[in-house]
Amino acid sequence: MKILYIFSKPGQKFKSIIRSHKGFYAVNDHSSALFFEQTLFGQAGWQELPRQLSFDFAKELRVFVSSLNELNASIHWWRLNFTDKNPLASEFFGQVFFFLRIVEAFSANANQPILVVTKDDYLIGQMKAWAKRENIKVINYSRPRLKWLIKQFTPVGPLYSFFRALIRHCSDIFFLTKKNSVIYPKTKKIVFASLINQASFKGQGYKDLYFEPLLAYLRDIKTPYLIFSLILKPYHNCVKNLSKLLTNDFITINQSVSFVDLVKCFWENLRRFYSSISWLGINQFRGVDISLLIRSAIKEDICSTKYFTNSLFYNSALCFFSRIRPEHFIYPFEMHPWEKMMLIALREICPKAVAVGYQHVALTPRHLNLIFSQKEKDLMPFPDRVVTLGEITREIIVKNNCFLKAQVISGCALRQSPCSSRVKSTCLKKSKGLNVAVIMASSVQEHIGLVKLANDCARLLKGRCRFFLRSHPTIDLNQVINQSGGLVEGCERSSGQLVELLQMSDLVMYTSSTVAIEALSFGRPVIYADLGDLISPDPLYDYDGMVSRITSSADFSSSLSCLENMTDQKFSDMINHGIEYANKYFIPVNHSNLEVFLKKDIP
Numbered sequence: 001m002k003i004l005y006i007f008s009k010p011g012q013k014f015k016s017i018i019r020s021h022k023g024f025y026a027v028n029d030h031s032s033a034l035f036f037e038q039t040l041f042g043q044a045g046w047q048e049l050p051r052q053l054s055f056d057f058a059k060e061l062r063v064f065v066s067s068l069n070e071l072n073a074s075i076h077w078w079r080l081n082f083t084d085k086n087p088l089a090s091e092f093f094g095q096v097f098f099f100l101r102i103v104e105a106f107s108a109n110a111n112q113p114i115l116v117v118t119k120d121d122y123l124i125g126q127m128k129a130w131a132k133r134e135n136i137k138v139i140n141y142s143r144p145r146l147k148w149l150i151k152q153f154t155p156v157g158p159l160y161s162f163f164r165a166l167i168r169h170c171s172d173i174f175f176l177t178k179k180n181s182v183i184y185p186k187t188k189k190i191v192f193a194s195l196i197n198q199a200s201f202k203g204q205g206y207k208d209l210y211f212e213p214l215l216a217y218l219r220d221i222k223t224p225y226l227i228f229s230l231i232l233k234p235y236h237n238c239v240k241n242l243s244k245l246l247t248n249d250f251i252t253i254n255q256s257v258s259f260v261d262l263v264k265c266f267w268e269n270l271r272r273f274y275s276s277i278s279w280l281g282i283n284q285f286r287g288v289d290i291s292l293l294i295r296s297a298i299k300e301d302i303c304s305t306k307y308f309t310n311s312l313f314y315n316s317a318l319c320f321f322s323r324i325r326p327e328h329f330i331y332p333f334e335m336h337p338w339e340k341m342m343l344i345a346l347r348e349i350c351p352k353a354v355a356v357g358y359q360h361v362a363l364t365p366r367h368l369n370l371i372f373s374q375k376e377k378d379l380m381p382f383p384d385r386v387v388t389l390g391e392i393t394r395e396i397i398v399k400n401n402c403f404l405k406a407q408v409i410s411g412c413a414l415r416q417s418p419c420s421s422r423v424k425s426t427c428l429k430k431s432k433g434l435n436v437a438v439i440m441a442s443s444v445q446e447h448i449g450l451v452k453l454a455n456d457c458a459r460l461l462k463g464r465c466r467f468f469l470r471s472h473p474t475i476d477l478n479q480v481i482n483q484s485g486g487l488v489e490g491c492e493r494s495s496g497q498l499v500e501l502l503q504m505s506d507l508v509m510y511t512s513s514t515v516a517i518e519a520l521s522f523g524r525p526v527i528y529a530d531l532g533d534l535i536s537p538d539p540l541y542d543y544d545g546m547v548s549r550i551t552s553s554a555d556f557s558s559s560l561s562c563l564e565n566m567t568d569q570k571f572s573d574m575i576n577h578g579i580e581y582a583n584k585y586f587i588p589v590n591h592s593n594l595e596v597f598l599k600k601d602i603p
Helices: 012-020 030-044 055-072 092-108 121-133 146-153 156-183 212-220 235-244 259-274 291-303 306-323 337-349 374-379 391-400 444-461 477-483 498-504 515-521 553-564 568-585 591-598
Strands: 003-007 024-027 114-117 137-140 190-196 225-231 250-252 328-332 354-359 385-388 408-410 434-439 465-470 491-493 507-510 526-529 548-550
Touching: 003 121, 012 030, 024 030, 024 092, 055 092, 055 374, 092 114, 092 121, 092 291, 121 137, 121 291, 146 156, 146 291, 156 235, 156 250, 156 259, 156 306, 212 225, 212 591, 225 235, 225 306, 235 250, 259 291, 259 306, 291 306, 306 337, 328 337, 328 591, 337 354, 385 391, 391 408, 391 568, 434 444, 434 498, 434 515, 444 465, 444 477, 444 491, 444 507, 444 526, 444 553, 465 498, 498 515, 507 515, 507 553, 515 526, 515 568, 548 553
Parallel strands: 003 114, 003 137, 024 114, 190 225, 190 328, 225 250, 328 354, 354 385, 385 408, 434 465, 434 507, 465 491, 507 526, 526 548
Antiparallel strands: none
16 A cells, blocks of 8 residues: 655654655755755665756746736736745745655555655645545654644734834834935936845945945936835844935835835735635646645745735835836846836836836746746736846846847846956965855755855865855844854854955855856856755856866865866866856946946837
């Protein structure tokens, strides 16, 4: 008889089963998978089901979600995070992938048991429903988490979202409105949407995370602008920093919205919470019913803070654009729900305004959110123009989509380091203590995986390398280090500027960060740490130069030896090729490239 074992965490029963059986296992947490593989399953002869999603599977699932978007297009639908096809914004892609892996494994293997380790209660529910229909015995040693049950059956998510927004609304009014009261006359013809966090206030004054060179250019030519901003953590510290600035170029999302609109957001969220969940479209993917996972993806957004937050963007933008009627609206282009909400509001209030989306990061296979069907593109809110950070990303976007070529323009890299700071590396020497920059991007799981890998490498190499950890601005590195068990000797935090870190480093280890391409432009060898992500997050996935790819500290040691044993000529060729590629990827900032953002003609 086919048996499906389900665990949320290892225990005595878990160890007993893996010692007395042999079969297949699936773990939907790559850091846990590595632990199980090294400590338990490897000894017991269990075989792991594939953990990485194939290109064809990702494409099929993307097309499936696009078909749902085409049939359900509405402002309510665009507020749901899973509709943007971003694997980082929603668990839907991972849930469908692991569920289908389990279904396929049972089809291919007659009576061998399959053991699943997951804390995903939605995934567990889908597996149990399918197993019941297929007459598969389920032995479930997991229990629903109390936090999950409370969120599912009480409106704690909408309530929390409402009171948090209300407190922030009052805070922003108190600290910022008096300062900003003079900006409401309709003199601001250019409006930016941007994010603000603690990194925005390093050094003197304010440095925008996305548009700083463009803002400086506008100040030089005395063109007024306004930043419509979302403040990230630590929220109240950022508000106080904004209140100390001498400029009055900011309006926050929570400052712009009215109390009545906050109540509207809460009421809409509450109404959706208590309504039955329905959608148009097929429920089967590869012949398997996944309706429970679709329902779960919708329910998760409504139960959490996501639906309320996206509604808040829409209502706040309506209030904002009613006061400020811009000619240009420029924002970071990733096709997230909050972007769509602002575009819908802009079209309602200022239909003649030119909307410009700035594609600001390196593209990877994981950026499914930037691939659309023609019908989907016609139905969803979309900017008039997309400006890319270079020609390479422009070619990728145009190739993957049904764009007019005139609609996607190569601009310049506003966020990357200026070309004048580029320096070349010399060949790595064995006798030299090497500095390794470990660059982490926006996922907490990635941070934890890279911290653990850096610790393992430092232990293995015993002083040959020093690892400098640089976290993403939105993530607390101290918290990540605590979750990872601390830092060993040879690993330390990097607290300086990115340019300084790249200049002092001999090589760079990364997983998904755009800094990998910046490292090439600095003449630094790069090492890609494969942490077992569902879809490859490597921004150098199509780079034809040398990139060492590792999964363990032993792999890192081998890659290091390979670099150290290179001839000077081969090393020099590798570095020069990387610099050439990076200079094509990141077009430098100049007045002509900045003017691309400000064109008034619409393709």
